[in-house]
Amino acid sequence: MTGMTSSARPLLNRRLAAFGTTIFAEMSALALRTGAINLGQGFPDTDGPEEIREAAVRALREGRGNQYPPGPGVPELRAAITAHQERRYGLSYDPDSEVLVTAGATEAVAAALLALVEPGDEVVALEPYYDSYAACIAMAGGTRVPVTLRPHEGSFRLDLDELRAAVTDRTRLLLVNTPHNPTGTVLTRAELRAIAELAVERDLLVITDEVYEHLVFDAAEHVPLATFPGMRERTVSIGSAGKTFSFTGWKVGWITSTAELVTAVRSAKQFLTYVASGPFQYAIAEALRMPDSYFEEFRADMRAKRELLAGGLEQAGFTVFRPAGTYFITADIRPLDESDGIAFCRSLPERCGVVAIPNAVFYDHRQQGAPFVRFAFCKRTSVLEEAASRLKSLAT
Numbered sequence: 001m002t003g004m005t006s007s008a009r010p011l012l013n014r015r016l017a018a019f020g021t022t023i024f025a026e027m028s029a030l031a032l033r034t035g036a037i038n039l040g041q042g043f044p045d046t047d048g049p050e051e052i053r054e055a056a057v058r059a060l061r062e063g064r065g066n067q068y069p070p071g072p073g074v075p076e077l078r079a080a081i082t083a084h085q086e087r088r089y090g091l092s093y094d095p096d097s098e099v100l101v102t103a104g105a106t107e108a109v110a111a112a113l114l115a116l117v118e119p120g121d122e123v124v125a126l127e128p129y130y131d132s133y134a135a136c137i138a139m140a141g142g143t144r145v146p147v148t149l150r151p152h153e154g155s156f157r158l159d160l161d162e163l164r165a166a167v168t169d170r171t172r173l174l175l176v177n178t179p180h181n182p183t184g185t186v187l188t189r190a191e192l193r194a195i196a197e198l199a200v201e202r203d204l205l206v207i208t209d210e211v212y213e214h215l216v217f218d219a220a221e222h223v224p225l226a227t228f229p230g231m232r233e234r235t236v237s238i239g240s241a242g243k244t245f246s247f248t249g250w251k252v253g254w255i256t257s258t259a260e261l262v263t264a265v266r267s268a269k270q271f272l273t274y275v276a277s278g279p280f281q282y283a284i285a286e287a288l289r290m291p292d293s294y295f296e297e298f299r300a301d302m303r304a305k306r307e308l309l310a311g312g313l314e315q316a317g318f319t320v321f322r323p324a325g326t327y328f329i330t331a332d333i334r335p336l337d338e339s340d341g342i343a344f345c346r347s348l349p350e351r352c353g354v355v356a357i358p359n360a361v362f363y364d365h366r367q368q369g370a371p372f373v374r375f376a377f378c379k380r381t382s383v384l385e386e387a388a389s390r391l392k393s394l395a396t
Contacts, residue, residue, distance in 0.1 A: 015138045022131055023361045027345065036349035037387045039309075039375040040357045042181070042328060046380060048246035049287070049294065056250075056283035065278025071270060072262075073101025073254065077281040080288040081239070081254050089224050091232070097259040100266050103276035104251040105211045105240040110136045111269035112207050112236050112255065113175075117142040121172035126158065128362030128369055130181050130209070142172070146364045149183055155321055156183035156330070160194045167198065173205035174198075176225060179212035182359055182374040183330050184323020186220040196228035205261075206231065211240035211253070212326040214295050217303045220324035226256075233258055236265065241284040243327075244298070246378075250280040302327050302377070305384055309377040312388025317395045327378040330359060334371045336394055341373045342366075352390040 010017065024041045031038035047053060059065050065074065072078060078095040085091040093099055102108040109132055117123060119141030125133050127146035137144045147163045149156035167174075176195060178187040187195075199206050206225060213222045226235040236257045242248035255265055306322065310329055313320045318331035338344050341358035349355050359372035377384060 015141065016135065019135045019138070023357055024131075027355050027357055030346070030349055031355040034349040034353070036353045036355045037379075037383060037390070038355045039377070039379065039387055040345075040355040042243075042376045042378060043248045044246040044378045045383060046246065049290070052245055052247070052283050052287045052290075055286045056279050059279040059282040064282050065280070067278070069101075069275050069278040069281060071275060072096075072266065073099065074278070074281045074285070076285040077101055077252075077254075077288075080285040081256065084288045085224075085256055089227055091224060091226055091256070093256045094259065098256060098262055100255045100262050100269065101277075101281060102253040102255065102269060103273040104242060105209060105238050105253040106132050107251075107269065107272055107276075108238045108240075108253045108255050108265075109133065109175075109207065109209060110139070111272055112238070112265050113137055113140045113142065115264045115268035116205055116207075116236075116261075117172055120170070122168060122170045123173055123175055124163070124166050124171055125175040126177055126180065127364060128182055128359050129175075130177065131362060133175060133177075134364075137175075143170070144364065145171070148363075148368060149180065149185055151321070151332075155324065156180070156185045158185075158187065158191055160191065163195070164198060167202050167204070171202065171204060173207060175207050175209070177209040178225075179210075179216055179220075179222060179323075179325025181212065181326050182328050182357070182362055184321065184326045184328055186216055186222065186325040189221075189223055192223055192225055193228055196225060196231045199234060200230040204234065206235045207238065208235055209238050211238065211243045213239065214244045215299060215302055215327055216325040217299070217306065218324060222325070236261055241280075241287060244295075245284070245287045247280070247284075250277055250284070252277050252280050252284045305377040305379070305381065308381065308384050309375060309388060312384070312391055313375065315388070315395065316391040316393075327376060329375045329377060330372050331356075331375065332371050333373060339371050341370055345373055352393045354387050354390050 027040040078099040082093045082095045113136045117140040123142045124145045127148045241252040321330045345358045357374045359369040360366040363369040
């Protein structure tokens with residue numbers, strides 16, 4: 001016996017067989033190999049506020065968080081999260097029973113789905129969706145039911161009739177992402193109210209991914225779904241420090257919900273990472289208490305970068321969907337006589353030294369997203385200017 005598994009049985013279980021290396025890993029590796037500007041993966045190329053970084057250093061030196069932090073998260077961070085929700089949205093949570101700190105929002109999504117979905121339950125998710133959603137639903141044994149956001153008058157919009165039609169007697173929960181990655185759509189109050197009414201009517205749980213809550217532009221506003229009648233008791237709201245404070249490597253996320261739902265999610269989370277990011281939790285507690293001016297300046301900076309990259313993409317010949325939120329722009333490649341976004345993104349680094357992500361990988365039926373690609377603008381202004389200059393070669 002060699003100890004090797006029989007070749008007759010695949011090593012990877014069937015639930016994950018459809019998921020290989022993520023597109024982010026593939027395109028980031030391509031950027032490294034070619035030396036291209038990486039506008040694919042959504043991480044900043046500068047660190048967040050110096051005072052927050054120093055808060056992490058201080059926690060390390062003072063011995064806070066160097067050992068296992070409490071399972072629900074350090075009390076200082078849980079208190080800061082509840083204060084943030086109260087100050088921003090008028091949502092009141094008990095820091096001791098209604099908050100759970102996670103290893104980033106990705107773990108929060110995974111733990112919530114593993115805890116709340118039984119095998120065979122249907123999970124309705126807005127498509128295109130962040131790639132971990134599909135994998136986590138599969139790991140929970142659920143059935144993914146996509147409802148597609150479709151291009152309409154310069155943005156991607158939700159068809160509420162299609163959403164209602166997607167809900168069946170087997171539907172367990174709705175997975176809602178707003179501000180929405182990758183399209184940049186921010187759901188309106190009217191859309192959110194309709195989702196809330198549907199959830200109450202059909203007695204559905206809702207997971208809301210709100211990691212881009214502080215990145216909304218122009219007339220858009222972020223309104224947590226939990227603020228609508230009947231929703232606080234059925235909504236698991238997910239937040240994250242990485243996108244708001246530009247420390248994505250710290251992996252500090254959280255959920256807020258009822259004590260019953262938090263307990264359920266914690267039951268799954270404790271067998272994933274158990275705890276993580278000890279010293280960084282203390283730093284993020286301080287970050288959440290930053291003055292409003294920080295959030296306003298952060299948003300203004302990203303708005304200016306959005307305009308810079310959007311203008312460059314338009315000059316290169318793309319049709320551009322200016323996002324109302326997040327730090328991603330979706331562009332249509334068909335004006336460039338292209339139609340296959342995956343092939344386009346794989347060739348783009350060699351053609352002009354820029355990396356993007358094909359939106360098709362965020363769809364169940366890839367053809368629906370085939371002509372769309374996503375660019376990240378959370379980069380230094382000089383980098384975006386150089387990327388825009390390189391992309392102009394596509395116009396010729």
